[in-house]
Amino acid sequence: MNMKEYIEEAEKDLLHTYNRYQVVLDKGDGVYLYDAEGKKYLDFVAGIAVFALGYNNKEYNDALKAQIDKLTHTSNYYYNVPAIEAARKIKKASGMDRVFFTNSGAEANEGAIKAARKYAYLKDGTTDHEIIALEHSFHGRTMGALSVTGNPKYREAFEPMIGNIRFAKMNDLASVLECVNDKTCAIMMETVQGEGGLLPADEEFIKGIRKICDEKDILLILDEVQCGMGRCGSMYAFQKFGIKPDILTSAKALGCGIPVGAFMMTEKVAQNSLVAGDHGTTYGGNPLACAAISKVFDLYEELHIIDHVNDVAAYLDDKLNEIKAAYPCVKELRGTGLMRGLVFDKPVAPLINKAMEKGLIVINAGADILRLVPPLVIEKKHVDDMVDILKAAIEEVQ
Numbered sequence: 302m303n304m305k306e307y308i309e310e311a312e313k314d315l316l317h318t319y320n321r322y323q324v325v326l327d328k329g330d331g332v333y334l335y336d337a338e339g340k341k342y343l344d345f346v347a348g349i350a351v352f353a354l355g356y357n358n359k360e361y362n363d364a365l366k367a368q369i370d371k372l373t374h375t376s377n378y379y380y381n382v383p384a385i386e387a388a389r390k391i392k393k394a395s396g397m398d399r400v401f402f403t404n405s406g407a408e409a410n411e412g413a414i415k416a417a418r419k420y421a422y423l424k425d426g427t428t429d430h431e432i433i434a435l436e437h438s439f440h441g442r443t444m445g446a447l448s449v450t451g452n453p454k455y456r457e458a459f460e461p462m463i464g465n466i467r468f469a470k471m472n473d474l475a476s477v478l479e480c481v482n483d484k485t486c487a488i489m490m491e492t493v494q495g496e497g498g499l500l501p502a503d504e505e506f507i508k509g510i511r512k513i514c515d516e517k518d519i520l521l522i523l524d525e526v527q528c529g530m531g532r533c534g535s536m537y538a539f540q541k542f543g544i545k546p547d548i549l550t551s552a553k554a555l556g557c558g559i560p561v562g563a564f565m566m567t568e569k570v571a572q573n574s575l576v577a578g579d580h581g582t583t584y585g586g587n588p589l590a591c592a593a594i595s596k597v598f599d600l601y602e603e604l605h606i607i608d609h610v611n612d613v614a615a616y617l618d619d620k621l622n623e624i625k626a627a628y629p630c631v632k633e634l635r636g637t638g639l640m641r642g643l644v645f646d647k648p649v650a651p652l653i654n655k656a657m658e659k660g661l662i663v664i665n666a667g668a669d670i671l672r673l674v675p676p677l678v679i680e681k682k683h684v685d686d687m688v689d690i691l692k693a694a695i696e697e698v699q
């Protein structure tokens with residue numbers, strides 16, 4: 302079948318929950334993707350911040366192949382070596398004390414919410430605790446994660462939500478304080494908002510939140526599903542601020558292509574929240590998933606990913622500033638590290654399609670923001686290539 306026929310079949314068989322780009326992706330190598338007809342694309346999306354190590358990394362693939370031949374699944378009623386190793390490595394990388402492996406980011410956030418509610422329940426025996434989340438946040442599509450997602454458009458048709466959620470504003474400590482009361486059990490936020498528009502928390506705000514949480518024994522839940530794993534120039538984005546969350550969630554690049562997630566907590570929260578019987582998952586933390594996580598952390602060290610990100614991100618920043626200066630249709634530059642956004646004065650869909658035509662994959666975050674979340678292994682020459690194509694595409698759609 303050719304690409305057009307595949308797409309026609311997909312449109313008949315798959316539930317239409319995505320407006321997909323008209324391309325069937327077939328193969329990946331390094332920072333390049335190939336469609337089913339062999340056309341090559343420079344990839345600045347990485348499966349939405351997933352393929353940090355690029356495609357077809359041999360060491361990663363070999364580790365997965367070896368694990369497939371050994372054992373892919375047990376059950377969480379038994380121990381397995383890859384999970385033990387992955388837990389050790391994620392603790393070291395995050396500075397957190399205990400980990401629960403999930404299959405996705407949304408599930409990691411579900412677990413985080415349950416842990417926070419249980420913590421509060423054990424303190425006062427009541428069940429009407431509140432969570433403060435932020436406007437324009439995105440935490441996933443399951444009911445709990447959706448309930449704390451600060452975009453009414455995603456929630457409306459699916460009401461009622463889990464309830465007792467209040468929304469405050471990013472980088473506006475006063476708006477958070479207005480929501481805090483004796484029932485608040487957690488403040489939940491992305492360290493850098495992704496879907497909501499590539500908006501980093503500023504240092505004063507996040508430190509202020511930490512202080513509120515410390516004073517009132519409220520748990521700080523940081524969702525680093527998108528911004529974590531080195532993308533913002535430190536293993537986890539919060540580490541730049543010298544603070545620590547009580548609960549941290551991670552996914553996307555954590556598995557670099559294998560569906561995994563995790564929520565982690567401090568020992569204090571672990572000792573005072575979820576116990577045997579409170580939470581579980583069939584697949585979460587299985588040997589195949591954990592072999593991926595484990596190898597991802599090894600490769601981050603081996604390839605000095607964090608140093609590389611800081612180096613190439615500075616270069617990207619210069620180039621994006623040049624684009625902003627050259628084109629009045631680019632109103633604002635957002636984000637940090639290799640998680641960047643260009644705010645345009647109009648919807649970016651035509652621009653994305655034009656870029657694809659020219660062999661560059663980029664994506665949006667909201668209608669007017671072009672999002673760049675490339676593999677973390679991109680080099681400066683790839684940034685140059687991206688800039689050339691993007692400029693040409695901007696000029697053609699203007």
Ligand SMILES: *Cc1c(COP(=O)(O)O)cnc(C)c1O
Nearest residue numbers: 405406407439440441495526527
């Ligand atoms: C993608 C994302 C999620 C949801 O992760 P899934 O694996 O799609 O469930 C949650 N939080 C943030 C910040 C995300 O970017």
